[in-house]
Amino acid sequence: MMSEVPDRIAFLGPPGTFSHAAVDRFFGHSDAQERLSVANIDDVFLEVEAGNAGFGVVPVENSTEGAVNSTQDCLIDTSLTIVGEIYLPIEHNLLLKDPARLSEVRRIVSHKQSLGQCRLWLRTHYPDMELCEVSSNAEAARLAADDPATAAIAGEVAARFFDLTVVADRIQDRQDNTTRFLVMAREHAALGTEHQVAGVSTGQDKTSILVYTENKPGALFRVLEPFDDFQVSLTRIETRPARDSMWSYVFFVDFEGHMQDDAVKNVFGKLAGRAVKIKNLGSYPRARV
Incomplete structure (x- = not known):
């Protein structure tokens, strides 16, 4: 439905x-x-x-x-x-309501991730400035719009939305x-004329899964080996603590291919005997970077 x-x-x-x-x-x-x-x-x-x-x-x-x-x-x-x-x-900019009052700025606000992505630039240009974490870059822009002593780190969309001036652009430490x-x-759905219907193989797909393993030596190797056996390319693997057992972990795995592909079916067949549980998060068209 x-x-x-x-x-x-x-x-x-x-x-x-x-x-x-x-x-x-x-x-x-x-x-x-x-x-x-x-x-x-x-x-x-x-x-x-x-x-x-x-x-x-x-x-x-x-x-x-x-x-x-x-x-x-x-x-x-x-x-x-x-x-x-x-x-x-992600291109970060330093935003201000009134650039003529830049010398009056007493704090710079942004989301935690954005502050981290501009760490070196901030250390170089504002080593003694108070840095404040807020819930989003848009919230940072709102605060800067209300207070001339506050500068925000945010993108151009936020600058336009809150009528702020870019006083320094592309300040992220990595330009890529x-x-x-x-x-x-909630289900496979038509995403519009520019996108395929999710759940249908396009030949240029990615699949994401969660793999729960036993907490014992070699667990990660047993998860990865089937991908090598059937030449399925991994694009990302992350680990997070499992919520249902102390010191147990779940692997987030992204790989090239679709659940309908024979090679992927073979990987799942071999993984089934090596994992406590596998959760399929979906197969979908790969985005162009």
Whole structure:
């Protein structure tokens, strides 16, 4: 059964975040698809699970700062399926309401990940400045819009939305800084004319799974060996503590291919006898980086 509101897309808000930009990149700017801004990543999953949104967009990893742990934790518990992915170049800017008052700035605010991605630039240019973590870059921009003594680190979308001036652009420490986002849905669904129907093999796909193993030596080797045996290329592997047992772990594995592919079926056949549990998060078209 299709979601009750397939044309509503939940994302980590408020409007002006990089998550908002990822929604626009994947779905376009159609007014027919309502954007639902929510306060945190958990709420993105909850809104889609409850049928209040047809799709949800969440960040899962950044090329500088690594995995987004809250998204990974939600993936462990969710019943949703990954139906797409987006790679969004992340360009950070220092934003200010009135650039003539730059010397009056007493603090710089941004999301924790963004502060980390600009660590070297901040150390070089503002070594003694107070740095404050807030819930999102858009919230940082809102604070800067309300207070001339506050500067924000955020993207161009936030600058336009809150009428701020870019006083320093592209301040991220790595110019190839990129965040990968996942598109979540309650089922395989048509994503629009620019996208294939998720769940159908395109020949250029990726699959994501969770693998629960016994806590004993060689567990990771037994997980990885079937991929080598059947020449299925891994694109990512991460480890998180399992929630149901102390000192047990779950492996997040992304690999090239689709669940309908023979090689992938062979991998699953061999993995079945080596894992306590395997959770299939979905097969979906690979995004171009």
